[in-house]
Amino acid sequence: MAEEVKLYGIVTSPFVTRVRIALNLKGIKYEFIEEDLKNKSPDLLKYNPVNKKVPVLVHNGNPISESLVIIEYIDDAWKGLPIMPRDAYEKAQARFWATFIADKCRPALLKAIGSHGEEQAVAEAHEQLQFLENELNVKGNKFFGGDNINLVDICASHIAYWVLTAEEAFGIELVTKDKFPKLTEWRGHFLNCQAVKDGLPPRERLIAYYKQRFGKA
Amino acid sequence: MAEEVKLYGIVTSPFVTRVRIALNLKGIKYEFIEEDLKNKSPDLLKYNPVNKKVPVLVHNGNPISESLVIIEYIDDAWKGLPIMPRDAYEKAQARFWATFIADKCRPALLKAIGSHGEEQAVAEAHEQLQFLENELNVKGNKFFGGDNINLVDICASHIAYWVLTAEEAFGIELVTKDKFPKLTEWRGHFLNCQAVKDGLPPRERLIAYYKQRFGKA
Structure with a gap:
């Protein structure tokens, strides 16, 4: 069939x-x-x-x-490249970080973007991003998933692309290279994957969406 | 080891x-x-x-x-009685209902309990519970997991025991037999499982907690 x-x-x-x-x-x-x-x-x-x-x-x-x-x-x-780790503990860790990104990181980042980079909101977003920075630092891998992207990388696509686009649209700085060298490096690797490139929305549509939702800076 | x-x-x-x-x-x-x-x-x-x-x-x-x-x-x-379905689609369904209970049901129920049964809050909780009632009705099983309890049953323990205790403590009615015959029946089966009985907090501690959190009715 x-x-x-x-x-x-x-x-x-x-x-x-x-x-x-x-x-x-x-x-x-x-x-x-x-x-x-x-x-x-x-x-x-x-x-x-x-x-x-x-x-x-x-x-x-x-x-x-x-x-x-x-x-x-x-x-x-579906078979093919695995998205979840096979080891039970690594799988649990991946699910934990995916939940963290949804429950903690994303709301903090949206607040920082929505406030056009208000100091306190940015500090709170940075506090959450620091956990991801540390995680990349401890593991020392290219991706959260190691040599290949996994559930955590996919869930963090919001940070790689949506936040990047908002930074450009509103002239604010959230994931800066000096504060978050590992996340910045990860963002480059992630956005360079073909499967990611083929899945992302066009930049112009995203900017139009942001301007409509959060207004001009 | x-x-x-x-x-x-x-x-x-x-x-x-x-x-x-x-x-x-x-x-x-x-x-x-x-x-x-x-x-x-x-x-x-x-x-x-x-x-x-x-x-x-x-x-x-x-x-x-x-x-x-x-x-x-x-x-x-750990091996032993499986908690997750083995079939990919059934597993996805179980995760969906577990998320639904956390994101929709529990907040609505807490609001209904916290308001000591205020009409609108109860109506909103009923709206969410109706989805679970329908799910049990369609499947026609003893538990959300079929013959044995699974992830969904475990996540719904809040509805079985916490809500029941709050109903008694505050004299309110949330999961009534006439509105939710399947959920009522499920609650009986669920609370009768040994693994569940051995895991639940003592009723008195829960009532003390509720009275402290939500005050007297």
């Missing part, structure tokens, strides 16, 4: 992009269906009646929601 | 209890170290420097935080 893989999403969402990167890493062809969140499609409401949110991956008719859940599903359902 | 398993927690936390139930299900002996959250131990700060929260499981010196991450680790690291 030919596989049917559909992804419902919006182009500028970091959560949707996570799924695109995971699909690209596995070499899975998929149809991307762009949603209008102000006028959600009957398909989206049918496939995710609980949260009515994107991303939703539909694999041979089976819908899956929540980006972390989808990424682990992709790793379970 | 003899295994060393330590759990840092507080007795009344539903997140800590999730881990105790998972350990009991696997038949793992562990040392429970009760924390004072107003005066956290050096061990807790060493083992969870990022969040400084309980539960933390320490397995042969390796610390793991975040209840969902710990439960999956326990399932990966």
Whole structure:
């Protein structure tokens, strides 16, 4: 049976992009269906009646929601480059950092961006980023996943690309080379991966989104 | 080598209890170290420097935080009764419902309890609970996990026991038999499992905690 893989999403969402990167890493062809969140499609409401949110991956008719859940599903359902570590403890560590990025890092970064770089908000974002900097420093690897990107790298794509774009759009500095040399280096490696490049939204769309959401600096 | 398993927690936390139930299900002996959250131990700060929260499981010196991450680790690291489904899609569904309980159900239920049963708050909690009622109804199983409890049942222990205790303490009605016949039935089955019974906090401590947190009805 030919596989049917559909992804419902919006182009500028970091959560949707996570799924695109995971699909690209596995070499899975998929149809991307762009949603209008102000006028959600009957398909989206049918496939995710609980949260009515994107991303939703539909694999041979089976819908899956929540980006972390989808990424682990992709790793379970398809062979190819592994996204999750195989060792139980390393796997737990990867899930911990993925949760940390979602619960702590992203809100702090959004606050810093939304305030156009207000000092206290930036200090709080830096406090969270420092944990990731230390993690890269201790491990001494190219990626959070070692030689290849894993769940943590994928989840940190928000830091690599969304934050970078916001820095440029608003002329603020968040992930600076002097404060975060390892994260800066990681960002370069990460944005240079083909699977990542092919999954990211165009810079112009992201800037337009940021200006609309957070206004001009 | 003899295994060393330590759990840092507080007795009344539903997140800590999730881990105790998972350990009991696997038949793992562990040392429970009760924390004072107003005066956290050096061990807790060493083992969870990022969040400084309980539960933390320490397995042969390796610390793991975040209840969902710990439960999956326990399932990966020890054989015995499986906590996660083996099928990739069923596993994704279990993770989805676990996330739903944490992100949607628990906040709505806490609001309903904290308001001592205020009408609108109860209606919002019911809206979330209805999704779980439907899920049990569609599957037609004893537990969310089928014949045995799984990740979702463990995560829903808050609904089974904490909510029940709050209902009794404050004389409010949340999970009623007429509105939620399946959830009520599930609650009975769940609270009757030995691994669950052995993991739950004493009722009196929970009531004392609720009265302190939410005041008298």
